[in-house]
Amino acid sequence: MTIYATERLRRFFQSFKHDDHVLILINADPDALASALAVKRLLWRKVAGVTISHINVISRPDNLTMIRLLQIDSIYIEQIDKQAFNRFVxxxxxxxxxxxxxxxxxxxxxxxxxxxGASAPFIxxxxxxxxxxxILTEYLRAARIKPSIRLATALFHAIKNDTDDFIRKTTIEDIQAFQYLYRFANRHLAQRMEQGDIRYDFLKYFDQAFHNRRVQKEQLIAHLGSVINPDVCVLIADFFIRIDTISWSIVSGIYDKKLIIIFRHTGFKKDAGKLAKRVFGQWGTAGGHKSIARAEIPLEKIKDLVDIKDDKAIQRWIGQKVKS
Ligand SMILES: [Mn+2]
Incomplete structure (x- = not known):
């Protein structure tokens, strides 16, 4: 560890006194949750108490899975009594x-x-x-704290998640931290967090997708009818695209009076975003990248083109539209 890291750690610790009640504020996502756990560990036995509080309603399945599997204690901001704290991070x-x-x-x-342009005594x-x-992994190392499996797994998952497995902005420091955490982290847990939980009530849509799926050339098309959450279309589209003979997975559902169509594509010549836009863009929002895309069409806009009460008819209509 460099002098610089040690000095920075010393200054960080100087921000706190033994009788401090510390509130760590986060906009909860894997990186924020893991970083908050690390700060809590750094301050262990150094202050009177540390509480983590999230300002957002946590609804993304991967975040909920992380909180459940790592048993992270975070309190929603509206349930926090500000008066109980004197230090804010x-x-x-x-x-x-x-x-x-x-x-x-x-x-x-x-x-x-x-x-x-933020200002605070310690930045x-x-x-x-x-x-x-x-950054927090560097603090832990400078403090000579060996992370627990739980903390290491959280930090490991956070780095993977924020750098999108090192394909987004990544520095040598991220890779070094990852390498260091690798030996302490539980990779099975990390993998489960990456995949997120599947809600039990989603299984009926899998059933439907298996029954109703249609294959035309390398396209697999499945319409799920009315869904309680469009995430289930994403989940099933991601599953079908793994089939070896399929290069397009197109899964749709009706949600909030809209037809939601999820595209997944493997291949190099064609572009899912362009296809979505070309065939569905005239009735709603449609677009995406080469391999993933999405269209959202208000049912109102297509009610004269297809019987929107008939799920089979909707699936056929989508199939005809995307046929190349
Ligand atoms: Mn981040």
Missing amino acids: IVDSQPNHHEIFGRFQIDVIIDHHPET DIRTHYGATAT
Whole structure:
């Protein structure tokens, strides 16, 4: 560890006193959750108490899975009594990212997002880093704290997630932190968190998809009818695209009076985003990338073209439209 890291750690610790009650504020995602756990570990036995609080409603399945599997204790901001705390820390965000942060006088900011001119007695913002978890891993190492399996797995997952498995912004520091955490982390747990939980009530849509699926050339098309959450279309489209003879997986459902169509494509010549836009763009929003795309069409716009009450007719209609 360099002198620099040790010095920074010393200054971080100087921000706290033994009788402090610390509130860590996060906009919960894997990087924020892992970074908050790391701060809590750093402050263990150094302050009177540390509480983590999220300002967002956590609904993404992968975040919920991470919280469940790692048993992370985080309290929703509206249930927090501000008076019970005298030190406020933000990790993986900055005060002007959200108006709720503005309610607090922040003492410590540790982040990797672009600078917003934030001010606090202690600030460590490294915009070139792929994850805040990388910065906190350096703190742990400087403090000679060996991370528990739970903490290491959280940080490991956070770095993978924020750098999108090192294909997005990644620095040598992210890779070094990842390498270090690798030996302490539980990779099976990390994999489960990456996949996210499947809700039990989603299984009926899998049933439907298996029964109703149609294959035309390398396209697999399945319409699920009315769905309780469009995420299930994504889940099933991601599953079907793994089939060896399939290069297009097109899964749709009706949600909020809209026809939602999810595209998955493997291959190099064609472009899912362009196809979605070309065939469905005239009735709603449609677009995406080469391998993933999405269209959302208000049913109102297509009710004269297809019987929107008839799921089979909708599936046929989509099949005809995407036929190349
Ligand atoms: Mn982050």
